[in-house]
Amino acid sequence: DPTKIEGSQVEAGTGYFKTSWDKNEIKPEMGKVNLQKEDEGVAWGALYWQYFEDLDKITTHKTPLKLNKKLFLEQASASGPVIVPITKKTKLKLGDKVIVRIVLKVDRRMEYVHMKDMRASGFEPLNVFSKYRYQDGLGYYESTKDAATNFFMSVLPKGTYVFEYPLRVTHKGDFSNGITTIQCMYAPEFTSHSEGVRLKVK
Template identity: 45%
Template sequence: TAVLSITKNLYKKVKSSDGDKLLELNKEIVKPGDLITIRLILKTENDLEFVHLKDLRASSFEPVDVISKYEWKDGLHFYRSTKDVATHFFFDTIKKGTYVLEYDVRINHSGSFIDGISTLQSMYAPEFSAHSISTKVKIE
C-alpha cells in the first residue's frame, strides 16, 4: 500500500431547512452561481515534515475565501494560500492518520471543464508524493 495518498471529491452545496447539504457533483446538475465544496482526504502511514499540497481548480471555479492565512483543522496546522490556478496548503508536520480539508468555490460560467489534480509531496523527501485523479465537470 502507498505511504501517502490523496483523494479529491466535489460536492454541490445546497441550503436546506436542516442546514447545508453536500450532494455528489456527478449526480447533480450544476449551473453558474452554484457553490461547490472541494473535499481533500489525506492519508499517511508515516509522520511527515514540510509537506506541500497543491490543488488545481477548473477554470470555471472561483474560490470564495481568497485570504491567505494559517488554519487549524482536526489536529492539522497549515498555511493556506489561494492563487489564480490552485490553492496551496503548506504543512510543517503531518502525523500518521487521515485528514479531511474542505474549501468552497463558486461556479462563474458554463461549459465542460476538467478539474485539476491535487498533488501532495514531502519537500524534504520528494519520493513521498501522491496525486488525485481529475474529474470532468459539465456546467449547464
C-alpha cells in the first residue's frame, strides 16, 4: 500500500507513485513484489526498478541478443601486424592502435536494430566518416560520434556477426571504456549490453 510508505505521494486518477531507498537499505528480497487488487473492475500498471552503477562494473546481460566486446592491441611483428587481447596487465601508451571487436549473436530475425558502442575519452576513432557498410551478408550504417560509434541495421538475420573498427590512444589516464548496447527499436523488450571495461594509459 503506497499510502503506508513514508514520503510517497500518490497521483490522483492514475495511482502513480515513486519512492527511493538509500543503498544501505536495499535488500535482495525487495526484488520480489506481490500485487493484490481488492476492488472490482479492470486495472493496469507497471513496475520499474532503477539504479546507478559505474560503467566498468556492469556485467553482461544475455537475451536473444548476445554481445561480447573485446579490445585488442595491434603490434608489429616480422610477419606483419598482429593483435593481442588487452588485459589488466596490458600497458597502453600514447599512439597505440587499439582494435575494437564486437561479436553479436542473434537467435531470430529482427528489424530496425540499433547498436551503440561507447568509447573511452582517451581514444579517438580512425574511421571518422559515417557510411553504409556490407559484410557477411549484413548491411548496416556505421555512424561515428564524439563518445560512441553507432550501428543501424534495418534487417538483422539470425546468426553471428563480427564488427571491428580501430582506435588511436591519444591521452594518458584511467578511463572507463563504457559498454556496448543493442536494442530493437520497434520491440524495445529485445535489448542487451556487454560488460564494462576499464583501461589505463601511462
